[in-house]
Amino acid sequence: MAATATLFDKVWEPHVVATLPDGSVLLHIDRHLTHEMTSARAFENLRAANRSVRNPEITVCVQDHILSTAPGRDDDSYDRGTPFIRALRQNARNYGIRLFDIDDPEQGIVHVMAPELGVALPGLTAVCGDSHTCTIGAVGAVAFGIGTSEVEHVLATQTLVTRKPRRMRVVFDGVMAPGVSPKDLSLYLIARIGTAGGTGHAAEYAGSAIRAMSMEGRMTVCNMSIELGSRIGMVAPDDTTFDYLSGTPYAPKGEMWDRALATWRALPSDEDAVFDKEVRIDVADVAPQISWGNSPQDVIGVGDVIPDPADGADRRKSWERAIDYMGLQPGTPIEGLPIDKAFIGSCTNSRLADLRAAARILDGRKVADGVRALVVPGSASVKRAAEAEGLDTVFRRAGFDWREPGCSMCAGMNDDHVAPGERCIATTNRNFEGRQGPGSRTHLASPAMVAAAAVEGRIADVRKLMG
Amino acid sequence: MERFTTLVGIAAPLMDANIDTDAIIPVEQMKAMDADFGKSLFHGQRYAADGTERADFVLNRAPYRKAEILIAGPNFGCGSSREHAVWALVGFGIRCVIAPGFSDIFYNNSFKNGLLPIHLPDETVAGLAAQAAAQDAESPTAFVVDLVECTVAGPDGQATRFEIDPARREALLEGLDEIGMTLKHESDIRAFQAADAEARPWVYGNAFRLDA
Numbered sequence: 263m264a265a266t267a268t269l270f271d272k273v274w275e276p277h278v279v280a281t282l283p284d285g286s287v288l289l290h291i292d293r294h295l296t297h298e299m300t301s302a303r304a305f306e307n308l309r310a311a312n313r314s315v316r317n318p319e320i321t322v323c324v325q326d327h328i329l330s331t332a333p334g335r336d337d338d339s340y341d342r343g344t345p346f347i348r349a350l351r352q353n354a355r356n357y358g359i360r361l362f363d364i365d366d367p368e369q370g371i372v373h374v375m376a377p378e379l380g381v382a383l384p385g386l387t388a389v390c391g392d393s394h395t396c397t398i399g400a401v402g403a404v405a406f407g408i409g410t411s412e413v414e415h416v417l418a419t420q421t422l423v424t425r426k427p428r429r430m431r432v433v434f435d436g437v438m439a440p441g442v443s444p445k446d447l448s449l450y451l452i453a454r455i456g457t458a459g460g461t462g463h464a465a466e467y468a469g470s471a472i473r474a475m476s477m478e479g480r481m482t483v484c485n486m487s488i489e490l491g492s493r494i495g496m497v498a499p500d501d502t503t504f505d506y507l508s509g510t511p512y513a514p515k516g517e518m519w520d521r522a523l524a525t526w527r528a529l530p531s532d533e534d535a536v537f538d539k540e541v542r543i544d545v546a547d548v549a550p551q552i553s554w555g556n557s558p559q560d561v562i563g564v565g566d567v568i569p570d571p572a573d574g575a576d577r578r579k580s581w582e583r584a585i586d587y588m589g590l591q592p593g594t595p596i597e598g599l600p601i602d603k604a605f606i607g608s609c610t611n612s613r614l615a616d617l618r619a620a621a622r623i624l625d626g627r628k629v630a631d632g633v634r635a636l637v638v639p640g641s642a643s644v645k646r647a648a649e650a651e652g653l654d655t656v657f658r659r660a661g662f663d664w665r666e667p668g669c670s671m672c673a674g675m676n677d678d679h680v681a682p683g684e685r686c687i688a689t690t691n692r693n694f695e696g697r698q699g700p701g702s703r704t705h706l707a708s709p710a711m712v713a714a715a716a717v718e719g720r721i722a723d724v725r726k727l728m729g
Numbered sequence: 730m731e732r733f734t735t736l737v738g739i740a741a742p743l744m745d746a747n748i749d750t751d752a753i754i755p756v757e758q759m760k761a762m763d764a765d766f767g768k769s770l771f772h773g774q775r776y777a778a779d780g781t782e783r784a785d786f787v788l789n790r791a792p793y794r795k796a797e798i799l800i801a802g803p804n805f806g807c808g809s810s811r812e813h814a815v816w817a818l819v820g821f822g823i824r825c826v827i828a829p830g831f832s833d834i835f836y837n838n839s840f841k842n843g844l845l846p847i848h849l850p851d852e853t854v855a856g857l858a859a860q861a862a863a864q865d866a867e868s869p870t871a872f873v874v875d876l877v878e879c880t881v882a883g884p885d886g887q888a889t890r891f892e893i894d895p896a897r898r899e900a901l902l903e904g905l906d907e908i909g910m911t912l913k914h915e916s917d918i919r920a921f922q923a924a925d926a927e928a929r930p931w932v933y934g935n936a937f938r939l940d941a
């Protein structure tokens with residue numbers, strides 16, 4: 263390893279099992295997270311090729327994507343998910359893999375439950391057949407999404423054939439203004455560098471705003487890495503990380519914890535480490551953000567107007583199409599646009615801090631008439647913790663549905679849909695055409711902004727609802 | 730994996746930027762385990778709400794209904810990691826996508842399924858797209874993609890070279906089984922894990938073992 267190394271180098275390099283003749287590497291995978299939606303064919307092919315799961319003890323199976331979030335749910339509550347749920351259960355049983363089943367007290371969206379249980383740890387490599395695996399890089403791991411063929415490859419070999427990406431650092435310095443959250447920082451970043459701004463790079467988030475941020479906020483920021491094209495997002499582990507992981511069910515304990523901790527403290531990028539690309543953002547410049555179009559780079563401040571495609575240069579065509587699809591008028595304020603649905607959830611923003619931020623806005627208020635509002639905690643643990651401090655009551659009293667954990671309306675994976683032409687403000691990560699259901703119109707925002715819009719019945723500036 | 734050596738076929742232009750994998754195949758069409766995903770390729774753009782084909786979508790028009798090559802805008806395949814996007818393209822009959830940039834995950838997924846992603850500069854892709862768009866519905870001229878020589882030529886016959894990892898090229902040319910190749914490193918993997926378990930025992934342990 264170079265005399266000066268980045269956090270990413272320090273995690274990546276020790277995992278190289280072999281360097282292949284063309285310069286690609288065989289990378290060891292320390293944690294393989296599988297879920298019901300993208301693993302089914304991988305297990306099937308594995309079986310057809312007469313191969314086995316090489317390391318079931320460092321593999322987990324999680325039911326999260328294609329399952330109902332209705333209270334009292336079972337295998338059949340969303341019938342199109344039933345075969346996937348049963349297949350994962352059978353595969354876990356056949357190969358001796360720990361399954362976090364739909365009724366498991368530790369079940370949750372894989373990227374939410376893995377860090378909160380200590381399944382993901384600093385210095386580890388982790389993969390999952392889901393692009394938002396970058397989320398768990400927030401603990402100082404190299405974690406990335408893979409396709410189903412690669413899931414099969416990891417099941418069979420506990421390694422991946424891959425190439426080392428370049429290194430990028432995003433420095434968020436300063437103090438966030440009231441009403442601004444980690445989600446706003448990510449949306450602001452993507453609007454500036456575009457959805458391919460990080461392609462081919464592993465992103466490290468640094469700066470005073472990141473150091474001051476909770477683990478939950480760091481996970482939100484890392485989660486959005488893939489929306490700027492970076493498969494990997496990371497934050498250097500520090501005391502915030504160690505406090506978060508200490509005592510979690512699958513983190514090392516006692517003397518083993520101390521030993522691990524000593525190695526984790528050496529992971530942060532060296533002072534003079536060199537990055538291939540660097541972006542600096544003064545977070546004091548960031549207002550609450552909201553997306554208007556069909557790409558996560560189509561983002562403006564809540565006080566801004568819908569852009570005019572004439573100003574879009576090479577984005578003109580996509581802006582015209584997005585304005586048409588989203589039913590907007592160029593030059594009109596985004597604030598005040600009526601909404602039909604409000605969704606709080608997803609691997610981006612479904613953790614306790616997110617629910618608290620939304621509940622602070624909702625406390626003593628009501629969801630506007632005609633708006634359907636849904637909150638889906640990211641995991642069973644988040645749900646229990648939220649209920650213990652009465653957040654479920656705040657949400658219910660305001661008129662939100664309080665649901666069971668899962669991916670839900672983020673991706674139209676189950677029956678939580680946005681109908682054609684309906685406008686939904688969501689704490690999710692993608693506003694693609696049809697993402698939340700055919701014809702759905704999605705606006706990405708922070709949990710507090712979604713709560714504010716739910717109350718007002720239209721896109722609103724959360725700062726005006728803060729007392 | 731199916732081999733890829735040369736491909737002589739119709740190319741369809743779809744020059745939008747940032748074509749995401751939700752657009753390539755919406756999640757609704759992924760909910761049957763063994764579906765023919767090719768039928769669902771670009772479902773939202775290809776079909777009207779009543780399931781009939783939209784006549785204005787390129788893959789619903791001659792000669793592009795029989796396209797084996799897709800020419801697209803930058804950042805193709807961004808978004809979700811779903812390999813279904815590649816399965817849908819291959820299921821339709823597309824064996825090659827030419828674009829000025831791909832998302833990393835889509836790019837990887839392509840090679841696993843015998844789909845060749847060709848990365849070329851903006852102007853080159855625009856030139857090829859213009860040739861593809863100008864094809865006659867009844868008597869189109871084919872494009873030629875040659876992975877042996879690493880060239881692509883439009884109907885004008887001008888061959889353009891493209892870059893590709895040698896190992897990925899070889900795997901496509903030979904139709905190699907990557908897992909089988911990795912398993913030849915079994916002793917390396919075993920040695921790595923044995924040493925690593927000494928250095929970082931907390932990684933292995935038996936945290937998730939059912940019999941723990």
